[in-house]
Amino acid sequence: MELLRGIHNIKTAHQGCVLSIGNFDGVHLGHKAVLARLLVEAKRLQVPATVLTFEPQPEELFAGKNAPARLSRLRDKFVQLEKLGLDRLLCVSFTHKFANLSAQDFIEELLIKKLGVKFLVIGDDFHFGYQRRGDFELLKQAGEKYGFEVVDTKSLLQQEHRISSSRVRDALASGDLQQAALMLGRKYSITGRVVHGQKLGRTIGVPTANLLLKRRVSPVSGVFVVSVLGIADKVYQGVANIGQRPTVNGVRQQLEVHIFDFNSDLYGLQLEVVLEDKIRDEVRFDSFAALKIQIDKDIRQAREWHLLNEKI
Incomplete structure (x- = not known):
């Protein structure tokens, strides 16, 4: 799996991909449900399956010491994502400047011009851009305009509860390693x-x-x-x-x-x-x-x- 550190390292050769965006902290079974769909579309469209993630994670920039405990470092994410058969991991430096990028510029400058997204898979709670104004509906509109499809993958349910990084975090904090393992898949x-x-x-x-x-x-x-x-x-x-x-x-x-x-x-x-x-x-x-x-x-x-x- 190829690792790209920073938007400045995206080359012309990286144009054209299917993409999923998020922290992917822990790479748990909920994430894997999203990425399974990504791999299916990559095979269908014959383009690389790409994940875009952030360092530091957004909450670490905004909340500092009060940010939630992190389940996995970038190296850990890379190892787990590579095991799934993904082609590329793009790690964007999450700075205040990047956080202030408008949702529209995020779509046009990064998704369209830089990456040439052909298909986008996102979690049902994904928001992006300045003040988190970007959402699924905005991406759907952009897809109709620029010719890419957007899929909102519904969260994987386990015992009628949504699998999330925060639930894994809570299980680990309470010492319930078995419950954490059930949600992580390992x-x-x-x-x-x-x-x-x-x-x-x-x-x-x-x-x-x-x-x-x-x-x-x-x-x-x-x-x-x-x-x-x-x-x-x-x-x-x-x-x-x-x-x-x-x-x-x-x-x-x-x-x-x-x-x-x-x-x-x-x-x-x-x-x-x-x-x-x-x-x-x-x-x-x-x-x-x-x-x-x-x-x-x-x-x-x-x-x-x-x-x-x-x-x-």
């Missing part, structure tokens, strides 16, 4: 590069791989049973803490994963940490010694979980 995971940490775990015989959470707010926090991918072709078992590490006066959100029966150098590797089950919330302990006692309990509980849930 277990929730976090990816990141291993960086150097304080190495406090080594002092108590519990070495950890540290992954910085490159997002403003994490959708999950606490201690989890995890599986770890990205080390050769093997799946490792472990336990992870996601949060600010209050007992050791942590100031930034971080994922620390202790991989069972493993003690090699992982610095620089890109790991995927799959959340299997939540053990407990993150809490502040009175001492590092008290934290170590709890960590030992967490490790035993995580090992027991993996033992009971190993595939036969």
Whole structure:
């Protein structure tokens, strides 16, 4: 799948596509319903299936620290979208200047002149342009004028509830990993590069791989049973803490994963940490010694979980 970073990188060769627009945060089953239609039309019209998304996500620009927790970074979205068989991901820098672009200019300058859209698939709640004045009806009118079809894909329903990124976010925040997985169509995971940490775990015989959470707010926090991918072709078992590490006066959100029966150098590797089950919330302990006692309990509980849930 081709990645285009910025409108300025759209070339003449990129003219002509079927397109869907949105955050696609988490790439959940609702998104997949939209993209399934996109792929059908791409095959019919013999043009690339393209997704347009934004960095930062619009709410992150407008709400700042009060923006909702992000389910997936751009890299995560790329991986999931590529698995679906899409041809191209266009990532537009969402700035105040771009946000002030009128809905009409968005259609004419980007959709028509730059992309040459032949077919547009959008979710039923999609709005765009200055003050979110653009909607399905405006796109439909533009389609009649410029010769492209617009389809409003009704949200996929699950137990009569709409699948959305906010519902996935709520499930993760409450520790309901099973419900989140049902809406995502897969277990929730976090990816990141291993960086150097304080190495406090080594002092108590519990070495950890540290992954910085490159997002403003994490959708999950606490201690989890995890599986770890990205080390050769093997799946490792472990336990992870996601949060600010209050007992050791942590100031930034971080994922620390202790991989069972493993003690090699992982610095620089890109790991995927799959959340299997939540053990407990993150809490502040009175001492590092008290934290170590709890960590030992967490490790035993995580090992027991993996033992009971190993595939036969």
